[in-house]
Amino acid sequence: MSSTDKIHFLYIGGLAVISLISIYVLAVIPHGAPVPQLQSSFFLFGLAMNTCVLLWSIGIYLLHRWFKTGKKNPALLVWSLSFFIFSITFIAHLFRAFGIAAANENLSPAHFLLYRWGMAVFAGGMFYGILNILTDKKWLQITASVGISGVGLLWLILGLFVIPSENPIEFTMYLFLHTIWIPVCLTMSYVFFYYGHKSKKSGPKIISLGFLLLMISYFGWAPWHFAEVVYIYFIWYSFFIISLTPILLGFVVMTLEEQTPQT
Amino acid sequence: MYFNSLKGPEVLYSVPDDVPKPIRKKMQKFFDIDVQDNFFEIKILKENIKIINMIIEIPSEWARGHIEMAMLSIIAEQDLKSELFHDILKGYSQKLLSTENIYKGFYKGEERARNDAEIEGKYKILIQLLSECYEQLQALLNGDGNAQIVKKFEKFKW
Numbered sequence: 001m002s003s004t005d006k007i008h009f010l011y012i013g014g015l016a017v018i019s020l021i022s023i024y025v026l027a028v029i030p031h032g033a034p035v036p037q038l039q040s041s042f043f044l045f046g047l048a049m050n051t052c053v054l055l056w057s058i059g060i061y062l063l064h065r066w067f068k069t070g071k072k073n074p075a076l077l078v079w080s081l082s083f084f085i086f087s088i089t090f091i092a093h094l095f096r097a098f099g100i101a102a103a104n105e106n107l108s109p110a111h112f113l114l115y116r117w118g119m120a121v122f123a124g125g126m127f128y129g130i131l132n133i134l135t136d137k138k139w140l141q142i143t144a145s146v147g148i149s150g151v152g153l154l155w156l157i158l159g160l161f162v163i164p165s166e167n168p169i170e171f172t173m174y175l176f177l178h179t180i181w182i183p184v185c186l187t188m189s190y191v192f193f194y195y196g197h198k199s200k201k202s203g204p205k206i207i208s209l210g211f212l213l214l215m216i217s218y219f220g221w222a223p224w225h226f227a228e229v230v231y232i233y234f235i236w237y238s239f240f241i242i243s244l245t246p247i248l249l250g251f252v253v254m255t256l257e258e259q260t261p262q263t
Numbered sequence: 264m265y266f267n268s269l270k271g272p273e274v275l276y277s278v279p280d281d282v283p284k285p286i287r288k289k290m291q292k293f294f295d296i297d298v299q300d301n302f303f304e305i306k307i308l309k310e311n312i313k314i315i316n317m318i319i320e321i322p323s324e325w326a327r328g329h330i331e332m333a334m335l336s337i338i339a340e341q342d343l344k345s346e347l348f349h350d351i352l353k354g355y356s357q358k359l360l361s362t363e364n365i366y367k368g369f370y371k372g373e374e375r376a377r378n379d380a381e382i383e384g385k386y387k388i389l390i391q392l393l394s395e396c397y398e399q400l401q402a403l404l405n406g407d408g409n410a411q412i413v414k415k416f417e418k419f420k421w
Contacts, residue, residue: 069420073420075419133419191412197414198412198413200347203421204416251421
């Protein structure tokens with residue numbers, strides 16, 4: 001029996017399993033077990049879960065490529081780690097959705113710093129990767145990326161703990177998003193677009209689109225984070241998730257385009 | 264490279280250096296292969312080079328089948344992407360095709376050259392266009408920085 005025939009048995013087996021499940025569902029009409037903690041926070045849980053899945057998928061894929069390409073492309077490793085670190089914020093959202101008070105970033109400035117420092121590191125990591133490609137000057141790679149992470153963390157510390165403000169978390173987000181996060185996203189988008197345009201490749205352009213959408217999604221935070229319109233913020237949150245998809249897709253396409261022989 | 268009806272495929276003009284004999288022999292072989300696309304590349308792993316090619320069919324009153332087969336080729340390092348050069352090669356193949364009686368340039372030094380006053384002039388135009396094409400390619404790689412970003416990204420594996 002060939003391996004193709006064995007695969008057909010897998011299909012037949014699958015049909016048998018789904019038939020049994022369907023018969024059970026139709027006969028018993030089962031009710032799913034309740035999760036009371038999620039009754040009022042299911043939307044946050046769903047959004048955070050999707051975000052974590054995508055961020056980890058990007059992180060795992062980049063790490064995989066770093067290994068597969070002989071560990072010679074530092075950008076792949078640094079970006080991979082950056083995506084994992086970025087996910088800290090969203091892991092906290094998952095626990096917060098389950099009603100764990102300590103996971104609520106809005107509980108205090110200290111909690112906000114605890115769950116958001118990864119964004120400053122992510123911004124610096126992204127910048128390090130791009131500089132690693134664009135320049136051989138190590139001092140520039142280190143200075144600029146550490147500078148971005150450093151200024152980002154400084155904004156977080158100053159905004160949350162030092163500069164007097166009625167709402168330190170809000171003030172910090174305004175400061176951080178509009179001086180670090182959004183410009184870094186635009187830079188990433190532009191560099192990938194420029195490379196894609198000049199090399200006539202689709203992968204970098206798809207990544208560029210992802211970072212552009214990521215940037216736009218964070219522009220949505222400031223006007224819609226206020227209590228009376230915060231429900232719109234959750235739509236921006238879903239838009240943010242959409243932006244991660246082209247980033248993942250773009251990296252996969254970049255690999256494929258590199259491997260496909262040209263005719 | 265063009266197809267000389269008496270001698271077969273021949274290098275008409277090469278810049279900045281002559282094409283090394285072993286590479287020229289390989290080019291003569293694949294000049295004859297039937298490819299669907301007129302733009303293609305051949306990798307020679309042993310020499311760590313690639314040859315990027317654009318085939319041009321130039322209407323001719325003198326050639327068999329009334330078509331002169333010509334090929335613009337770039338011998339480049341393996342890590343350079345062929346797509347980078349497509350627009351320039353395409354542009355110059357259009358310029359060759361739109362130059363009236365350019366095919367006569369291929370016949371310099373042949374018997375019939377003595378009987379046609381246009382051949383020397385067309386040959387000069389042909390060489391001038393090929394030189395310009397080379398300069399454009401050089402500018403792409405060095406001058407305006409267009410290819411720099413591609414080289415920077417593609418020094419790494421993705």
